[in-house]
Amino acid sequence: MGWLNSFFSPLKKLWFRVNSTQKKRRGIYILYEDVKSCPYEDVHVLWSILVESHPHTLQPKQ
Template sequence: MGWFKSLLSPLKKIWDRLHSSHRKRNGIYILYKDVMSCPCEDVQVLWSILVESRTPSMA
């Protein structure tokens, strides 16, 4: 049974890497929806500061 696990282990790592990037992007979108639905204006201001700091500035 050990040889079977050693055979599937690299495949599982590849599968996890392929699908983890999708989850990260989806998580940011869920966070964005939560921030925009928050009635507190301070949270939305902090979100806009965060977004502006991540975008490359035009020199």
């Protein structure tokens, strides 16, 4: 049974990594929706600074 565990262990790690990435993106999208609905201009400016500093991880879904 040790060989079976060693076979599925990398797959389990990959699954957790992909699943946690999707949750992070979903959380960023929820935050983006909150920022978009906020009436204060300074919040929008701070969001744009955040997006420009992390262009690969914070691209909201259109």
